[in-house]
Each structure stands twice: as C-alpha cells, then as structure tokens.
Amino acid sequence: MNEEIKQQIIFVLDDDNEVMTAALRNSDLDQENKQLNRELIKKHEAIIAKVEKGELLVKMDLNLIRDANEIHLNDKANIQEHHPQAVALNDWLDRMTEFGKEEAVKILEQYLDRDSHTPTKVYRALHILWEEATPNDVVAEPSFDEEDKCLECGSKVSFADATDTIVFVGDEIVKRHVGDITNRNCVRCTYPDQYPEYEHFDKE
Numbered sequence: 001m002n003e004e005i006k007q008q009i010i011f012v013l014d015d016d017n018e019v020m021t022a023a024l025r026n027s028d029l030d031q032e033n034k035q036l037n038r039e040l041i042k043k044h045e046a047i048i049a050k051v052e053k054g055e056l057l058v059k060m061d062l063n064l065i066r067d068a069n070e071i072h073l074n075d076k077a078n079i080q081e082h083h084p085q086a087v088a089l090n091d092w093l094d095r096m097t098e099f100g101k102e103e104a105v106k107i108l109e110q111y112l113d114r115d116s117h118t119p120t121k122v123y124r125a126l127h128i129l130w131e132e133a134t135p136n137d138v139v140a141e142p143s144f145d146e147e148d149k150c151l152e153c154g155s156k157v158s159f160a161d162a163t164d165t166i167v168f169v170g171d172e173i174v175k176r177h178v179g180d181i182t183n184r185n186c187v188r189c190t191y192p193d194q195y196p197e198y199e200h201f202d203k204e
C-alpha cells in the first residue's frame with residue numbers, strides 16, 4: 001500500500017467518524033441508530049490502527065473503506081478536495097477485492113448491457129462459460145486471503161477435506177497419493193460451535 005492510499009483510507013474513515021460523532025450529539029437520532037454509529041466508529045478506528053501498523057486488511061475492512069470513500073468519489077466538483085484521491089482509492093479497492101464467479105459474471109453482464117448492440121451470442125457465450133464454471137450450479141467463492149486467513153473474519157483455522165488417491169492391488173492398499181484439498185471452510189464462520197476448541201491458534 002503506498003502512502004497516498006494509506007492517507008486517503010485514514011482520511012475517509014476519520015471524516016466519516018466525525019460525521020457520525022456529530023450525529024450522536026443530535027438528539028433526533030434514535031437509540032438503535034446511535035448504537036450502530038458507535039459500533040461503526042469503533043470498526044473504523046480498528047481499521048485505522050491496522051493501516052498504521054501495516055497489518056493485512058480483510059474483506060470486511062475493504063467494504064467499510066469503500067462505503068466511507070463513496071461520498072468523496074461522488075464529489076465530482078471536488079468540494080471536499082479529495083475527489084482525485086477517492087478515485088485512486090476506488091481503483092486500489094477494485095484491485096484488492098477478490099471476486100467470485102458470480103460477481104465476475106455480474107461485472108461482465110453490466111459491461112455488456114452498456115452497449116445496446118451487444119450481440120445475443122456474446123451473452124450466450126457468457127452463459128456457456130457460467131455453466132462450465134459452476135457444475136451443479138455450485139459457486140465456489142474465494143474465502144481465504146494470500147496468508148490463508150478467512151476473508152470474512154480473519155481467522156486462520158479451517159476445516160478441509162482431502163481427496164487422496166489410493167492404489168489397490170487386489171484388496172491390499174499398496175500406495176497412497178496425497179491429493180487435493182477441497183471444501184475448505186473457516187471454522188469460526190461455518191462451525192461456530194466448534195470454534196472455541198481452536199480459538200487459541202488465532203491468538204498465538
């Protein structure tokens with residue numbers, strides 16, 4: 001992350017926190033919304049701390065940064081003087097944010113829809129690729145970052161199935177080839193009941 005991106009992230013989160021802090025003083029806001037504001041302020045502060053320490057941001061962090069950046073991205077008249085930085089941050093977020101097959105198709109469709117002359121066969125080609133990419137209509141979304149931490153919650157504990165190939169001679173197993181790992185799921189997100197047993201690995 002370069003210095004300009006870092007500064008813009010801190011700016012948009014601080015700016016949003018200021019707006020929310022001001023809203024907290026406004027008595028018109030109901031208790032529920034006040035509570036949501038307080039929680040979001042805390043989350044923003046935690047992201048700022050991560051950015052300052054150079055820690056890895058998870059998907060949820062990137063989503064919150066995108067939300068906070070939006071107002072500056074839409075400020076085309078550059079009244080708040082952060083529009084160019086907001087455009088740069090948005091591009092950076094697009095590069096950082098992994099998307100799955102479903103989202104990839106949505107992006108392509110939206111792009112094709114812009115041109116009313118897009119031939120039907122282009123949509124059909126996209127549809128064929130979609131069918132190929134999702135056997136049994138199952139969409140496998142990327143769930144882990146490059147450090148193998150869960151993109152949703154940041155935990156590094158996961159359960160996975162391994163498909164080994166076993167060589168039989170008659171009924172005797174003579175060799176076992178270690179196979180691919182499939183169905184890998186974050187324990188904290190997918191099996192919360194079992195997570196306490198493994199929680200200490202995340203704290204190490």
Ligand SMILES: [Zn+2]
Nearest residue numbers: 150153186189
């Ligand atoms: Zn998780």
